[in-house]
Amino acid sequence: MRIEMIDKQFRLDGRPHLVLAGEIHYFRIPRPEWEQRLDLLVEAGANCLATYMPWVVHEQADGSIDLTGRVRPELDLGAFVDLAAERGLTVLARPGPFTMGELRHEGIPSRLRTDHPEILPVGWDGAPATTSTVDYLAPAFLAEVRRWYLEIGEILRPRSAASGGPVIAVQLDNEIGMLSWVSNTPDLTDRAVDAFRTRMLDTEATEQLAAAGYPVAQQDWTDAVRSPDERLVAALRVDLAEFLRESYATYVGILHGFVTEAGLGDLPQLINVHGTEAGSALSFPIGISQLQRSFRGRPGFTAGSDHYLGTLTWRGAAELHLVHAFLDAAQTPEQPLTSLEFEAGTGDYGGDLGNLTDPASVILKTRLLLSQGARMLNWYLFAGGTNVVDPRPDDNGTHRFGITGERHGHAAPVTPEGTRGPAFPSTVESIGVAANLAGFAAAWVPEHDDLAVGFVPDHWATEHRYPGSTLTAELVGELTWARGAGPRAALPRCLLAAGFRYGAVDLQDPQARLPRLVVLGTGRLLQQEIQERLLAHVHGGGRLLLLGDLPVRDLLDRPATAFADALGLRPGELVRGGPGRFPSVQPVGPLADLTEVPLGRLTPLQHDRGIPLLVEATTDRPCGLEIPYGDGFVTVIAADWAPAQDTLRRLVGRLGVAPGLVLTGALPGLYSATTRTPEGERFLHLINVEGHPQRVTVTLDGSPVRGSEEFVLAPRTGTVHVIG
Missing domain, CATH: 2.60.40 (Immunoglobulin-like)
Known part of the structure; x- marks a missing residue:
């Protein structure tokens, strides 16, 4: 069996193939029940089994690794894979080293923390990390991971597709950088800080570093980075994000080397991108930004989403569309779009009926992602199970391998006891929708109107910010205010409601083809080089719609006025709403038939040649303008204004693009x-x-x-x- 990734497709023995997987954790299910769970997966219509292969479960107290069931029959990984193959299922292997999955220490043996204390990160002000993350590039950690991967390879290599077996892909680690992000704990071990200093000295002159606030003397470097003063925080946020993204890419490259050494390097290598939170997908591009360099353009690699939104609403559907458009734009034309954790089940993750997901949601999400060209979906979690007792002592408050008590997967379509749960019928229907369309969906591509939403990966490099820094809070607040989705996060839902079929374009990729119209949600911060590229596009006949504000500074808070200078704009002082203050705008000119609306903020714009579209209601100062530039036009909306679908259709139409x-x-x-x-x-x-x-x-x-x-x-x- 031959598995390849070509033209955004998975091809199995040369034919386009839609991978429909369900996640089952063999190590949580009694071995005599394995066949019954796999039979339910086949009954549901899946063609692939996905499973974590957790290091923490397979490693024994003496440090040996049991992958054959000599200690516990449920650890016979090869037997489980063979049972899947007997049922015609392919296998997506997810061997970590981090697996998460509600496992102790996120799937990493606790022994590593005591045997190699140097791998444990410290963050801001030298405080220990509050999660189970480690320094990915610590030599001791990498040596342990190599050993684990080589052990896994002994089981999976003879069962890989290249050897005629069912294993068609390997996921490298899981949600890399997520623990660091959610805890605001950048990896600042001594090793990492030294490597950061070396990188900075290799790329910047000493005088430039000193001007940015970095110390020159080596002995002062660690303290300055871990506890930066206000003079350094702006540069440090940008430089540290760059360094960590390079570190993640280096780590993934090393893992790929281990996988290749283990005999699995010719299989597709998958990167699981994290990022949804609190029922919203709008934070997901942080994960794309963190990991893009780990997968983009790497032969044999692709990335997938990991999303948990619960009941799908219109807002959620629009967000899901937007972030998958961003993920697709973050890849190259060869790399297929996937979802490596595609939320399935009732949503009752705590088993206390504290949250329930409408059963139609999984079907609607399936249809949405298929319409965007997704080639692999992994319904997670398909079957629940049991967290067995770990005989090794630990200090995390539980004596089980998992952290959810004895039962795991309360919400899964197949219950921990192996019965068909409330979500089983909707899961079967959703997989059935995909299976029925697979003959076409394995190769079809979405059609787009001649516009795209701009994606600026560095706008999402906001996962780490020094606590207590006023400047950092201001910069991150300005970035997060309108990035991607525009003011009030209205852009994706209003574009879709207006009938526009849109994708995204990575504005930091100089090779990316720009459509006629680029729509960009942004505040006042945007790199000068991106402004210049967009201006060149417009000057040559393109169109640009800016929603949010007129960018006048870069990510380091330095002046960046390419837009303002070229378009003849002079921004005034920002007007904000607040207690007892309700700044409002009045549409004028081509939009004069619309009504006045209150806003949270606006920036008055003096101009030389624009057509006013919005003015401050009490002063008539323009804050929305349509401006000719070269052979094209730019519309700037410097206000917290979310145009409704009909209004957005008119704005876009004036820029020469209509919904097909x-x-x-x-x-x-x-x-x-x-x-x-x-x-x-x-x-x-x-x-x-x-x-x-x-x-x-x-x-x-x-x-x-x-x-x-x-x-x-x-x-x-x-x-x-x-x-x-």
């Missing part, structure tokens, strides 16, 4: 997309996310789809139609 897909009669909450196969077959995707029925007629590229026939969708349903 028009839905007449649509109520809010109807997602639409089109895809095309390499053979030219086209498909219309309609997903009714909200709770009211939809009756619409559809026009595509100016021609009615199926004449005057209405498309009817019940609440919380979706359809796919062949349209040519």
